[in-house]
Amino acid sequence: MSCETRMEYIAVQKRRYRRAEKAYKTRLLDEVCAVCGYDRKHATKLLNDSFTPSRGKRGRKGEYDSAELRKTLKTLWLRSGQLCGKRLKPAMPHWLKHYEKHYEPLSTECREKLLRISPASIDRVLKPFKAQYQRRRNTGTKPGSLLKNQIPLRTSTEDIDRPGYLEADTVAHCGGSMSGDFIWSITYTDIISTWTVTRAVWNKGAEGVMHQTHDVENKLPFAILGFDCDNGSEFLNHHLTRYFLQRKQPVCFTRSRPYHKNDNAHVEQKNWTHVRELLGYDRLDNPAMIRELNALYRDWERLNNFFKPSFKLKSKVRVKSRYKKKYDAPATPFDRLKVSGILGEQQEAALQREYETLDPFELGNRIQRRRRKIEKMKKTGESAAVGEPGFPDCLPTLTTPELEGTH
Structure with missing residues (x-):
């Protein structure tokens, strides 16, 4: 049964429910629950017109939902070259040291949240600002046969264990x-x-x-x-x-x-x-x-x-x-x-x-x-x-x- 059909069915049953005796209301409520698959409490609210749909996200407010944190995180992300959350997390202490010299001062609470925010939370907060770029690639390498047989091949870097x-x-x-x-x-x-x-x-x-x-x-x-x-x-x-x-x-x-x-x-x-x-x-x-x-x-x-x-x-x-x-x-x-x-x-x-x-x-x-x-x-x-x-x-x-x- 589609949502529109259920709403039409509930609209008809509302009129019957209001005029019915208590015993008949019980049988009518059982019928609505069986037909629509609703919980009994939810069906009662629908028939009494006491149900109000919730607006927005349920539950407690997110820890990183503040406007100050979103603005700061977006600025750091853009200025650091749009690093992903896993790279931006360890870069945060390096960039925050200089942030207030170029932008507004940060509250203590916001600074603490930025230092402890996880990479997954960074990506969630930045999701509305994410942008993807697709560019074509080109190559200009021409083979050099000179000295080719004198310079050895390297096919793996597993034996390298130090810089240089x-x-x-x-x-x-x-x-x-x-x-x-x-x-x-x-x-x-x-x-x-x-x-x-x-x-x-x-x-x-x-x-x-x-x-x-x-x-x-x-x-x-x-x-x-x-x-x-x-x-x-x-x-x-x-x-x-x-x-x-x-x-x-x-x-x-x-x-x-x-x-x-x-x-x-x-x-x-x-x-x-x-x-x-x-x-x-x-x-x-x-x-x-x-x-x-x-x-x-x-x-x-x-x-x-x-x-x-x-x-x-x-x-x-x-x-x-x-x-x-x-x-x-x-x-x-x-x-x-x-x-x-x-x-x-x-x-x-x-x-x-x-x-x-x-x-x-x-x-x-x-x-x-x-x-x-x-x-x-x-x-x-x-x-x-x-x-x-x-x-x-x-x-x-x-x-x-x-x-x-x-x-």
């Missing part, structure tokens, strides 16, 4: 067409700590990629022990081979299998979170942008390395046709480096001082300003500046002593 082993990959800012000259981004990520840095280069010549790799190594808080890349010619060349192998302590230089992206899964993932999410898929064919892009990347990597927790896969087991995965508790790359034991006292102290001078909200504001400037440069087509860092013609030549002196 990097994966590297390039991202093309071609706008859907690989013709002509344009800017490329190079992403470097540490497998254990997930510490990630990115640099922009004009085209992807071997010399430009090698010099950006040298700049990244000088700024990393740990020594490079291993370097793994795909089979692109920007990595498989004599410049990078000499750079890693002709030193006092050679770096373990390896490559992935052709057409096996999962061999470089760590850096492939970062290509989205650290490049595409920041710059999208537009074509960047103005070499004057390189200086501003590298400044943008340095702010972006500080925000991600110090203030954005990430997951690390702990185990992966196949059960019949499905994989069952377990993850460690989310942590920032900075926190992972501290507990790894690989940092010396001076390195850890320097990183801690840098962390204390950073403000995630100010970093976010600076990132937005730089993005607006890059958008303006795309529209106006500002001419390239002389001496642009990252432009191949302006790069210094590294001599053999410099290579041997690197850590």
Whole structure:
């Protein structure tokens, strides 16, 4: 029986119920309960017109229903790059320290609730604000046959147990067409700590990629022990081979299998979170942008390395046709480096001082300003500046002593 039919039936029975004697009311009530399947108390209320439908959610008011908490949580979620609840929960203490400098003061009750709220509750509160983005992907990797047989393959990272082993990959800012000259981004990520840095280069010549790799190594808080890349010619060349192998302590230089992206899964993932999410898929064919892009990347990597927790896969087991995965508790790359034991006292102290001078909200504001400037440069087509860092013609030549002196 449909709801409309039941209501019509109840409307007829109401008139009979009001005029009936007590004994007949009892039999009429039994009939209504049998026909409609109602509880006797509920049927009595319907026939007496004393039933009033409840409005809103029943039960006690939710603990996290306050307007102040929802507003604060939404702001933190948006400013942190729309982290999921499981990542936003461990990031909350880092961001709350700087929240009141940029927004209104928080009540003690709201602050305590934000610090103890669970990841599931975060997702429930943020559900009305959630947004999904679907973007197309592109690739510009061309096989490099040079030195291919001399560089060993790496297909697994299970034997890696400490920071220092990097994966590297390039991202093309071609706008859907690989013709002509344009800017490329190079992403470097540490497998254990997930510490990630990115640099922009004009085209992807071997010399430009090698010099950006040298700049990244000088700024990393740990020594490079291993370097793994795909089979692109920007990595498989004599410049990078000499750079890693002709030193006092050679770096373990390896490559992935052709057409096996999962061999470089760590850096492939970062290509989205650290490049595409920041710059999208537009074509960047103005070499004057390189200086501003590298400044943008340095702010972006500080925000991600110090203030954005990430997951690390702990185990992966196949059960019949499905994989069952377990993850460690989310942590920032900075926190992972501290507990790894690989940092010396001076390195850890320097990183801690840098962390204390950073403000995630100010970093976010600076990132937005730089993005607006890059958008303006795309529209106006500002001419390239002389001496642009990252432009191949302006790069210094590294001599053999410099290579041997690197850590």
